[in-house]
Every structure is written in structure tokens, then in C-alpha cells.
Amino acid sequence: MSHIKDVIARRVWDSRGHPTVEVDVILENGVVGRAIAPAGASRGTREAIDLRDGGAALQGKNVVQALKNVNGPIAAALRGRNVQDQTGADSAILALDPSPLKKALGGNATVATSLAVLHAAAADAGCALWQHVAEQNGFTPSLPLPEIQIFGGGAHAGRRVDIQDFMIMVPGANSFDEVMEITNEVYFAAGDIMQSKGKLAGVADEGGWWPMFDSNEEALETLIGAIEKAGEKPGDRVVISLDIAASEFCNDGRYRLALEDRDMDSSAMIDMLGGWLDAYPIASIEDPLAETDKEGTCEFTRRFGDRVQIIGDDYLVTNATLVDQAQKDGACNAVLIKVNQAGTVSESIEAFRKAQSAGWGAIVSARSGETEDVSISHLATGLGGGQLKVGSFTRSERMVKWNECLRIQDVLGAAAFVGGAPLANTWWGKKNKKGVKT
Structure with missing residues (x-):
């Protein structure tokens, strides 16, 4: 001692x-x-x-x-x-x-x-930090499934597009290293497509491409094209994840998509996102409605919670009390775990436990202002939470965290990776309304 x-x-x-x-x-x-x-x-x-x-x-x-x-x-x-x-x-x-x-x-x-x-x-x-977290808290460690940004938007890219993060996940990979290989191909394929169309403005806050799209759906179409250019079938091994960050463009109950000069109420916002879920292999969606829109978040969860992971970030702020209330309300089915959102490790683990006890997903996450600190790579592994969101596939403050997971994989073994099976609450492996196998 x-x-x-x-x-x-x-x-x-x-x-x-x-x-x-x-x-x-x-x-x-x-x-x-x-x-x-x-x-x-x-x-x-x-x-x-x-x-x-x-x-x-x-x-x-x-x-x-x-x-x-x-x-x-x-x-x-x-x-x-x-x-x-x-x-x-x-x-x-x-x-x-x-x-x-x-x-x-x-x-x-x-x-x-x-x-x-x-x-x-x-x-x-x-011992390693991940091992200490697991042993002290009674968790079974596992290598998490990465959620990796391809295009930055919202507050991460000068609001050039309204949606904050266009990301991919590779639940069909068999190791953490295989996720990195596939993501490399998709990331640079996206850059090539954007460059060829004059849509590339640089790199955003979290390392994803800074886009010059004319609509939010153009980002989704380009992401589908990048997955295909990388030699993958969208919805097969690779699925899409979105961080809407809807609080950022909601005022007085109205959602304003500035890129498209479009103004919507909560119901129209839900319908728009539902259309995206029908049209694209989206497995996870974060903060689809504003943190103040409890009724909208509950309605979105009621309509789509059995087919997609619905993450509360601004809505839950890594707070066990808010997670508990959301479970009672029927809002969300997963929580983002940001340690600095709570302020201490213990409060973050309390929020994680609350989500775990309800059968919710839990995604350990970085922030847009990051450093060489690799704590969250170890937390995600030690908690056995299954998912890790760090940002994109470039910039050293992002890559240091992905690379730390690869080092942990050397100790735990590739079999400790959580991929290779469908995510809970997603349509991966099902058919969408257009009849496309995903």
C-alpha cells in the first residue's frame, strides 16, 4: 500500500x-x-x-x-x-x-x-493501466471497436457542414489491426474523391477531412463512395456512424441546417434522420436531437432504438443520474463516456456502470482538444465497454491513442477484440427498406 x-x-x-x-x-x-x-x-x-x-x-x-x-x-x-x-x-x-x-x-x-x-x-x-482498471472494478478487459471520423463538421470544421462527425466503424474486422488497415483505405479514398471534385478544404480539428460539400447528404454519399473505392461493400464489414451534435444548431426548438438553408421542428428533424437510416448503412447515431429536446429524443428512440445505437452525449454528459433518468424516460440506448465531462474517474465509471446495468452501449470518447495522453485507450479496454471514439486517422494526438490499442493488443491478443459480430441495436446483417443486404 x-x-x-x-x-x-x-x-x-x-x-x-x-x-x-x-x-x-x-x-x-x-x-x-x-x-x-x-x-x-x-x-x-x-x-x-x-x-x-x-x-x-x-x-x-x-x-x-x-x-x-x-x-x-x-x-x-x-x-x-x-x-x-x-x-x-x-x-x-x-x-x-x-x-x-x-x-x-x-x-x-x-x-x-x-x-x-x-x-x-x-x-x-x-501493471498496465487497462489491467488496473479491470481488476479494481471487476471488469473483463477487451479491445474496443473504434469509431473513426472521416469528415469533420459542425464545431470541428468551422460549421462547413452542419453534422459534426461522419464516421465509420468496422464491426466485421477480426482484429484491431485490421480495423486500422480498412480505415486507412477508406480515409484516403475519401480524400481522393474530395480532391478530384474540388470539395477538399484541408483537415479539421480531429483529423478528419475538412469538407466543402453543398449538402449534408453529399457527405453521406461521398462516404459511401469512399467505402466502395476502398474495396468494401457498405454495410458489410464497414458501417457508418454519425454524431449529429444537434444542440449546436437548435434554437428555440427549431433545427437550422445552415448549409441547406433549412429550418425544421423536432418532428421534421426526426423524419429527416429516419430517411437517412433507411437510405444508408448507419449503425450508430449520437445526439440526434438537442439536449433540451427530451420529447424528441424519446420519440426518436421509440421509432429507431431497435435498429440503431442511439448515443447520448450532450444529453447525458457522462452523468449516472441523467443516464438513469433517460432509461426511465425511454431516451437513448447508449452513453458516451468522457471523463472530463464528469470531472473524475469515479463519476465516469459510475455512469458506465449505470449504462451497463441497463444493457446499454457505452463508448469511451476523446475530445476535440486532445494531447499525447493515452488514458482513454486503457479505460476503454479495462472497462470492457466495447467501443472507443478518438477522432480521425491522422494527427498524432489521435494516432497515439489508436497505436496504444495496438500495443495492448500485443498483450491481450487479437482474440480480445470485440469485432466480428453485429453491434447490438443495429441493422448490420439485416436488410434495409430498399432490400439491400447490409
Whole structure:
């Protein structure tokens, strides 16, 4: 049993060039655990708040006060604690900040510290982080199925298209490495198609192609073309996943697709997305309605929940209480797990357990502002949650997480990969209304 000697924070920089918080947890035996706080661009209103200094310097995004909070009250609360007691450490942090959104300490301060405690505990136990997560929480580890962005949109690409993420999943692959091979082919095929049509503007926040499409459906058609150009049959081994991030373009109950100069109410939005589900091999859809549109989210789940994974991100913000309520309401059938959305590891695992107990899917996810930190690769594996969303297939802050999964595969073996079978609640392996085998 080892105890925490000190907690030290420093300012580092994320993938968008903004300041963020890195924390070292130092044990009495000299072992060190280190983690970095990510930052989101598309944020739910009920998620933990990053504490920024404001003012003119560094676009108001400096983190001096967040660092002081770690080096001061948080460090004082953790010194002398058993590093293996993650719940106790997180509870000590939470006791310092009574606000549910971590307004006093800053979610960036709390999440970096909480993850650093987890890293220190694993190092102290002499095991990999994924193994520590599994053993301490009673989970069976498995290599997750990646959800990988091909086109960025919404807040990740200057809102050049309304939909935030156009992604693929490869549930038909037999190993994590095979997913990477297939994704490589699809990603660069998409780039070639866009380049040839003059639709390519560069690379978006999370590494996906920055598109110049004339409609949101053009993105779907191009993605189908890229899958085919890569030598795959859409809906066979490769399926589509969407992050609608509908809260980003919903105002006063109206959904505004600026790219198409189109304004819809909740019912029309549901019908439009339902048409996409009929026309394309979409296996997963995230935040199809706004976080404030409970009635619409429930109706979408009622109509399509038996055929597609419906993920709550802004709607659930990695909050066990909200997951529990959504289950009672009949809203969603899966939850996105973002540790910085909750603010601590323990709260995130609580939300995961709540989803697991209901038979829901759970997808561990990165943020648009990322770093070289690989914590989520280990969390997704150790929780045995089955899915991991990191971003795209380029940019080192993304690839470092995919590559870490490949290293874990060397230990666990390719057989630990969850692919090779249909995802729950999807139409993969069924026939759509057009009679196309998917």
C-alpha cells in the first residue's frame, strides 16, 4: 500500500494550441502518475466546466487559477491518501467544490488530477493501466471497436457542414489491426474523391477531412463512395456512424441546417434522420436531437432504438443520474463516456456502470482538444465497454491513442477484440427498406 506524497500541476498545450492542465501524482515510494486534461469544443451545458482565466492573454484560455487549485487545496486534500483508493481520492476532490459543474476548482483541474491518481495506482501495482482498471472494478478487459471520423463538421470544421462527425466503424474486422488497415483505405479514398471534385478544404480539428460539400447528404454519399473505392461493400464489414451534435444548431426548438438553408421542428428533424437510416448503412447515431429536446429524443428512440445505437452525449454528459433518468424516460440506448465531462474517474465509471446495468452501449470518447495522453485507450479496454471514439486517422494526438490499442493488443491478443459480430441495436446483417443486404 503506497500513499500520495505530493501533487504537482503544470501548464502544457493541447492539439489546438491552447493551454491545459497536466498533473503529476507522486507517491512516497517515488512512483509517479501523470495525466493531461482534454478540452471540448462542442460542450453540453451540464458538463464539468474548464476553469479559464479570461482576459486578453492567450485568448482568455490560460489556466493559472486551475493550476493553483491543484497545487493548493487539491494537493493538500490528497497528501497521505492511499493511492489505491480511487473513490476516496475523487471524493476528497469533490468535497472541495460543491458546485455540480466543478466551477470552483475547474473540471480541467479535477480530471487531470483524478486520472493522474489512476496512473500512479497502476504504476504502483506494477501493471498496465487497462489491467488496473479491470481488476479494481471487476471488469473483463477487451479491445474496443473504434469509431473513426472521416469528415469533420459542425464545431470541428468551422460549421462547413452542419453534422459534426461522419464516421465509420468496422464491426466485421477480426482484429484491431485490421480495423486500422480498412480505415486507412477508406480515409484516403475519401480524400481522393474530395480532391478530384474540388470539395477538399484541408483537415479539421480531429483529423478528419475538412469538407466543402453543398449538402449534408453529399457527405453521406461521398462516404459511401469512399467505402466502395476502398474495396468494401457498405454495410458489410464497414458501417457508418454519425454524431449529429444537434444542440449546436437548435434554437428555440427549431433545427437550422445552415448549409441547406433549412429550418425544421423536432418532428421534421426526426423524419429527416429516419430517411437517412433507411437510405444508408448507419449503425450508430449520437445526439440526434438537442439536449433540451427530451420529447424528441424519446420519440426518436421509440421509432429507431431497435435498429440503431442511439448515443447520448450532450444529453447525458457522462452523468449516472441523467443516464438513469433517460432509461426511465425511454431516451437513448447508449452513453458516451468522457471523463472530463464528469470531472473524475469515479463519476465516469459510475455512469458506465449505470449504462451497463441497463444493457446499454457505452463508448469511451476523446475530445476535440486532445494531447499525447493515452488514458482513454486503457479505460476503454479495462472497462470492457466495447467501443472507443478518438477522432480521425491522422494527427498524432489521435494516432497515439489508436497505436496504444495496438500495443495492448500485443498483450491481450487479437482474440480480445470485440469485432466480428453485429453491434447490438443495429441493422448490420439485416436488410434495409430498399432490400439491400447490409
